[in-house]
Amino acid sequence: MMQALLSTTHESLEDRSVDTLVSGLRAGDREALRSCYAAHHQSVRAFARRLIGDADVAEDLVHETFLSLLSAIRNYRGDNTLRSFILGIAVQHTRHHLRSAVRRRAMMVRAEDAPPPSNPTPETSASRKQLAEVLTRALDKLSDDQRIAFVLCEVEERTSREVAVIVGAKEEAVRARVFHAKKKLRELLNEQGEGR
Amino acid sequence: MSKPNLDTLTRALRAEVQGDDPVREVETFDRIVADLNRKKVSFLSMRRVPLVLLAAAFVFATALAGATGRLRSVFAAVERLMGAGTKAAPQEPLRPAPASSVLPPVDTPPQVAEAPSSLLLPTAIGSVAAAPSVRLSHSKSVLPTASAPTDVPTEASSVAVPAAPIDAVALDESLYREAHRLHFVDHNWSGALTAWDAYLAKVKGGKFALEARYNRALCLVRLGRTADAKRALAPFARGEYGAYRQSEAQGLLDRLEQAPPKGGVVP
Known part of the structure; x- marks a missing residue:
């Protein structure tokens, strides 16, 4: 729903056709890059924040994604949407950002000498932010592939076909990753609940 | 006491990252x-x-050559090359002409070899090298150390400008x-x-x-x-x-x- 809304907004921002935009990007045109950024940065940023759970690191990922777009665009064949292609670039650059975000979170927990946010209940009037943090910390325990697949499929509600294009894997593999991710997340959340 | 399930957490994460800056x-x-x-x-x-590296190497080599007193031999070699290049074929007949225009008449053949060195140098390399080469033509043994310091800063400053x-x-x-x-x-x-x-x-x-x-x-x-x-x-x-x-x-x-x-x- 939200994605549909965002995409409508983004598309209305820019009159250029995708072909013009892509050829501009291939030529290294800054205006084309600006248009592309205007149209797609929110999708990339939202994905990066959901995936990484750290606004600063996510911003670095957005920066890196668009920075490498001008060279990566040569590989764009036009058989998928430009947004999927750009998200694919983000996925390719995501691994070391994820590592640094996970390390940072772990370090902060140690430094504060406090347990990670507890599994809150509605009774404790847990905020949405806290709930999101709980899931982010649980996601830290997954493999990168599972995490990416879970965020794209479950959090961003993309089809497994689209996710397969973004991550460059088969649909079946994506579904399997999501399945295992959900299974592991449930186990982790149950453990946290019991541990309290 | 119901714990939020995975769906609730997923929805929270989905909604959490909506704000923009x-x-x-x-x-x-x-x-x-x-x-x-x-x-x-x-x-x-x-x-x-x-x-830049080329320029730096040139400056360094020139300074080194000046300090070790080899600059003169380099100049002499350059002069010889220039002389050979520009006036290769009619060497002997042409040399006395420029020499006589500036210096007193040159008689002996050994001095003919040195005479052009002082004359050709300014046109070949420039005014920077004029002073040491004139000294060279007069006496090699008298001013070997005196000429060295004058070469180094002059060369360095003229090349370092870019x-x-x-x-x-x-x-x-x-x-x-x-x-x-x-x-x-x-x-x-x-x-x-x-x-x-x-x-x-x-x-x-x-x-x-x-x-x-x-x-x-x-x-x-x-x-x-x-x-x-x-x-x-x-x-x-x-x-x-x-x-x-x-x-x-x-x-x-x-x-x-x-x-x-x-x-x-x-x-």
Whole structure:
């Protein structure tokens, strides 16, 4: 729903056709890059924040994604949407950002000498932010592939076909990753609940 | 006591990341453009590296040769080459002519070999080498050490002149880099503002001046200095710099008109 809304907004921002935009990007045109950024940065940023759970690191990922777009665009064949292609670039650059975000979170927990946010209940009037943090910390325990697949499929509600294009894997593999991710997340959340 | 299940947490994460930060969006794009420019600049700088190295090697070799007294032999070799190159075929008949025009008549053949050295040198290498070569023609043993110091600074200064613009470019880049770091890495808005001001004061027509001006405006927005920020953004929004940052500046101005940015608080 939200994605549909965002995409409508983004598309209305820019009159250029995708072909013009892509050829501009291939030529290294800054205006084309600006248009592309205007149209797609929110999708990339939202994905990066959901995936990484750290606004600063996510911003670095957005920066890196668009920075490498001008060279990566040569590989764009036009058989998928430009947004999927750009998200694919983000996925390719995501691994070391994820590592640094996970390390940072772990370090902060140690430094504060406090347990990670507890599994809150509605009774404790847990905020949405806290709930999101709980899931982010649980996601830290997954493999990168599972995490990416879970965020794209479950959090961003993309089809497994689209996710397969973004991550460059088969649909079946994506579904399997999501399945295992959900299974592991449930186990982790149950453990946290019991541990309290 | 129901715990939130995975679906609830997933929905929370989905909804949590909806807010946007217009200043940050602009800053990130600015960072992208700056990095692209820097890549371009560093590529150009890389192309200059061989020239700089060549010039440095030449200066060093000349200075070394001057200090060790071999410069004269180099000059002599050059003279011989020049002499051989320009007047190769009719060597003997032509030499007395220039020599006689400046020096007293030269009689003996051994001195004929040295006489052109003092005469050809100024035209071959330039006025820098005139003094030592004249001394050479008079006496090799009297002034070997005296000529050395005069060679070194003269040569060095004459060759090092092209290095000055490169230093200016380096200064330009280092100031820009520092401001950029404070702004986009440290998020130290006040420090970045000072650094952008310093950059703009130092390199008024620097290649990134326009970008620096825009970044300065962003700092003002971040610091909550709305009136200053509006003043700084206005020329961009009016299109005084063409389409450069026009839409972003207008967007920021609109937002500043609607509501001040989150109290200008540094996030």
